[in-house]
Amino acid sequence: MRFTDGFWLMRPGVEAHYAREAYEARVRDDALVVTAPTKAIRTRGDTLNLPVLTVTVAPHIPGVVRVRIEHHTGGGEPVRFETAPRSGGSVTVEPDGTGVVTSGGLEARVTPGEPWNLEFRAGGRRLTGSGHRSQAWIRLAPDAQVDPPPVELGLGRTYVHEQLDLGVGTLVYGLGERFGPLVKNGQTVEIWNADGGTSSEQAYKGVPFYLTDAGYGVFVDEPGHVSFEVGSEAVQRAQFSVEGESLQYFVIAGETPAAILERYTALTGRPVEVPAWSYGTWLTTSFTTDYDEATVTSFLDGMRDRDLPLSVFHFDCFWMREFQWTDFLWDERVFPDPEGMLARLHERGLKVSLWINPYIAQASPAFAEAAAAGHLLRRPDGSVWQWDLWQAGMGVVDFTSDAAVAWFQEKLRVLLRQGVDALKTDFGERIPVDVVYADGSDPRRMHNLYAERYNAAVHEVLEQERPGEAVLFARSATAGGQRHPVHWGGDSTSTFASMAETLRGGLSLSLSGFGFWSHDIGGFEGTPAADVFKRWVAFGLLSSHSRFHGSDSYRVPWLFDDGDEADPESATSVTRRFARLKNRLSPYLLAAGREAAETGTPVMRPMVLAFPGDPTARPLDRQYLLGPDLLVAPVFSAEGDVELYLPAGTWTQLLTGERVTGPVWRRERHGFDSLPVYVREGAVLPIGERDDRPDTDHLDGLVLVAFPGGDEVREVRVGDAVLTVETTDEEVHATGPEGRWSLRVGGAQQAAEAGSAHLRRTAEPAPGDVLPEAR
Known part of the structure; x- marks a missing residue:
């Protein structure tokens, strides 16, 4: 003001x-x-x-x-x-x-x-x-x-x-x-x-x-x-x-x-660590689309048949009956056997996420139950606060009441015991100020804080029912909300401009103490053109967390292919390429997530955070570091033109092996199956062997890829194991636990023997020789 x-x-x-x-x-x-x-x-x-x-x-x-x-x-x-x-x-x-x-x-x-x-x-x-x-x-x-x-x-x-x-x-x-x-x-x-x-x-x-x-x-x-x-x-x-x-x-x-x-x-407060499976690909029903178990199964079969990795399936609002959200009850007309369906999804190796919000519609039996017990916000005259925006006659759960929190959590506990693994905590922003809270809190001061109370209540029950595996997918937050990850960016439109504003929002949130962040791949409102979708796929699968989601149209990749799905630049092929790349980067991302939990440094790092001494890096908001060593510059155009800045040092293009010396501004053009992803000099990148899922034994078949630059000792964390890599101008030496891991420098690779590996550096990696082949 x-x-x-x-x-x-x-x-x-x-x-x-x-x-x-x-x-x-x-x-x-x-x-x-x-x-x-x-x-x-x-x-x-x-x-x-x-x-x-x-x-x-x-x-x-x-x-x-x-x-x-x-x-x-x-x-x-x-x-x-x-x-x-x-x-x-x-x-x-x-x-x-x-x-x-x-x-x-x-x-x-x-x-x-x-x-x-x-x-x-x-x-x-x-x-x-x-x-x-x-x-x-x-x-x-x-x-x-x-x-x-x-x-x-x-x-x-x-x-x-x-x-x-x-x-x-x-x-x-x-x-x-x-x-x-x-x-x-x-x-x-x-x-x-x-x-x-x-x-x-x-x-x-x-x-x-x-x-x-x-x-x-x-x-x-x-x-x-x-x-x-x-x-x-x-x-x-x-x-x-x-x-x-x-x-x-x-x-x-x-x-x-x-x-x-x-x-x-x-x-x-700092975020808790999130489980490995959460870093994989999330696919949803979208919002207002028609779906039932047969629709869901067709999506999953389509992903499997096209060799597209998938870790989590999410059910958005209409898993419940219309006019009754949030009543915590499956719509039996389309999901008559929820326990059986959840079991079938788990048999596919998938986790399951459900949409909820803190508003209770008047048509739901839960409304009368909550109102009678005093679990909803009330007007000064004692009546339940209600309006018709979003859901007809809805009320708002009062999270300052211990009894209301326990009631809400018990509803969620039933779903978790049915087999639900994660919860998308939508909304929490439309909180009225003409209300009375159970604990007498000033409603103006509770407006923003409501999001924190709401997400804390849900995260608590997840931690109780899924120890070490608690994951939210939350939209609203305020200070302290970083303790309950993950958060996503909200309702974007399906355009390049909205893709860029989404990234700016995520980077701004990262500089506000939030360690984990996601967004709706392809944009939420409208149906993206194929070029927007494919560029957003590459960006989304090189973000902390990755979810395909839309409003009134599905987001399965093959719906955006105009021609041959086998074309390397088709939506299906682009999704396959980057989903598999992200799964192989999961040991690296898990280490970045642990750092977020220990120090507050976010997984997605604005350039000013990674290069505070470089004045050129300070205002940049169209590129970022994913973890400590990967610089990502999403492409915001159909043609593939992108301008990016590489700070001082030697950088290696992860996808091609090209070496570039900074500081330098670059103009590049990329096909849909590519974007600028550069590895910082001196980095030691842990690459997992499996590319079909992120939650595996990462030490089994792990490859440590050492990049040119720097004479130092680096510790690489893979799960609870610590591998030490010492580099000089001529040699790289690695030690770690005994097992099936190896060290790679340029084109040379050596398996660990008795927990150690030693290689001479090669002058230049061959193009395309940076990432070891998946086995």
Whole structure:
């Protein structure tokens, strides 16, 4: 939200009270508590009749400092995000009155007197700070002429905002899943979850956290509506504002974006590892298409007959009867024997996913059951909140009620015990604010947080019923939602432009702490042209997770073939090529997934995350690293033209063996069966032997492929095994567990003997000789 009219004036109806000075700083409860009057205090009389801000600065966890700005405190402690408990740090007031808070390598200093100055420093340099006219309590007249908040919200009467300065050239990233430019400078970003599709400024996953390329990130610990002005209203600053009387945020230091993410996810939580089978190909019924078990079987037979690997089959909404979603009951007209059908799918080696959402239609017996028990959100008059959008007369499950959570989970437990393996948790964004929650939570603060409560409840029951195998396929989220993977990008259209915006959303989400991400291959709305479908297949099967899904048309590849399916550039052949490639990369992807769980580094990595020291890489949003070593540049055109950037070093094209020296911009043209996939110099890529599925014994027949460049020792994790590879200019030596694994350098390959292999490097791999043949 914007409150000013240019640099000097306020907008009509806006009354701003800025922190003018640090009048007094005290140490209280291991925190620095600063009295910040909104006028300079010259005489005793100046202390009368004015708003005062209380600013509390405290260490939280190493490298993280918490700041709370409060006007009136009588409203009690509002609901906030779940964060790690405080540990360590120090708080002092120096003889001159300067308050100093230290946490790890991060220091916050409040300078006494006028003007107001809160500064954050690390490594001997200033990171950012809150200065003159930065912290404010805002009062609005009923007719104030300010930008309106999101449509569900009326204009509030009071707001609190903070502004942290941006250094020259500092770039800002994150703020959840945003489909516009990856760099957020110059943008207004409203953190308010909405079901707006990928072609809008709205987002399914609003996360009030941004990171910069200047050594710090900022997490605004406010689960309700947060409005960000990123170098927009005040072009030298990032502003964030919330309605009410207080605002809390954390400053997070880190020498690199990856280090910032590591600390941010230590604060808000990291994802659990997901099972190997989840990295395989997912196929769905699509949304409104007609299907029954015979249709499903025809899809599966078609995939098998065309030698197309498949790991998961997903049933979308119409596994239940129309007008009754979500009632957790199979539609017996089309699925009369669900247990038998699930068993038959398992016999094919498949996992099964089911669509659910947290809305209960009035026609379902579950509605009356939930309403009578008090499990649904209610209006202030005590009646159940209902509307007709999506499902007629639907109500919304109240996840602040322990009883409602247990009721919802028990419904899911029945399905899991029937044989369902994973759950697609759709929706969770259309959450009303004119309601009463069971625990008395402020509905405005619960709007975004609802997604986290919903997904946490489902993930918990999956962990109980499928220990070590829990997988969601979630659309909505907010801060902390990364703890419950996987997330997908929402409703895109079937166009190249939407494919690109989908990628931008995923990269933005990756820079917001989310480790695993997917999207609808081919786009959701409409039926993609064959060229769009095939380009999206290559992109989708080189993403963290890969799902074919659409709205009113099927997404089986052979429906997009105009001619011979055996043609290498047919949709069927392209799907086969990249699905099999991904399965062979599963040991590599599993290691990247474990890294996400341990450090918060996402599987799909924006270029700024992988190459923070390269200014050219910082704004790039049409390419990414998949794991630590594979650079992928999807093709967004029918003709196959693509422009990409390779940072410094030697890069090897995974699909051809071509060697390229960077830094360099390249223009390439690719057929439908190809795209730029480059391997970083010095990489050691674990390639699985089997290409029909991702969940196998990866050590059995594993090949370690060592790429030119670098003299170092690298550890390669394959499951619980660690293989060590030492490289020099002339030789490569690998050690690991005894078994049927081997080492490959260029065209030479040697099987491990007694757990070790040793090869001399060849000067150049032959074209097409990078990937060992599957056996």
